[in-house]
Amino acid sequence: MERIEHRASSGGWQDVYRHESKVLGCTMNFAAYLPPQAKDGKLPVVYWLSGLTCTEQNFITKAGAQRYAAEHGIIVVAPDTSPRGDDVADAEGYDIGKGAGFYVNATQAPWSRNYRMFDYVVDELPALVESELPASDRRSIFGHSMGGHGALVIALRNPGRYRSVSAFSPIVAPSHVPWGQKAFGAYLGDDREAWKAWDTVELLGTAKEKLPLLVDQGDADEFLGRELKPELLQAAAEKAGHPLTLRMQPGYDHSYYFIASFVGDHLAHHARALLR
């Protein structure tokens, strides 16, 4: 892999790397914040998954996470949100195609050729990070909106792989909301049974590991009633006896101003799990 950005930040380094992804069949960028402690040995890693329209840049330039990662001594890795490049399938609209990979493994043409973000985030990216950076195999995961959905689904489908999970304004029931129905119909096809394996509220009923979920949701979020529906997560967690801390945050919208306001709490949550 090649380092394409290298900036001093909070005593460490905010880097961006470029590499050839075998899983996605294209060239990908990902961001990695290396705190000052990284010069002394391997550190745990928190993976951040961004939302619709994002690249690896949104989180590193808007969330202000570097100072908290430096305080705790954890690496933060933020991948792009879809495969990229001129040969990769795309479609009209910000909520499908490039920038909208939904962290699934697509089964339908033309998407199935490149859109395998689940395998990329779960396997290929950590293998690369843990071999090329001073990173251990202690992992946590969090994300926002489409990326919050991705973080929750990935943690629930991979018991034992992550020490903690959290989300900002996640799409908790993609099978039941317009963003998810559009993406899943395209990437996974019309059989709604196949969608259940990629839907947090469905997965909670059969989860093998009761990893506690931390979720922050702004009550002034413009997508709250139509796309996010945290009440469905609350009901599913209660029914399954799955530990959930759902914090409704008064006055906050869907933006990175919201994420920046609480990212310190989320990194403290992950540091407690990763460093004990």
Ligand SMILES: N[C@@H](CCC(=O)N[C@@H](CSC=O)C(=O)NCC(=O)O)C(=O)O
């Ligand atoms: N109206 C926007 C819709 C896209 C948007 O709001 N994207 C969010 C994530 S939404 C769910 O995944 C985002 O993180 N945007 C990037 C940012 O830096 O704020 C549009 O049309 O673009």
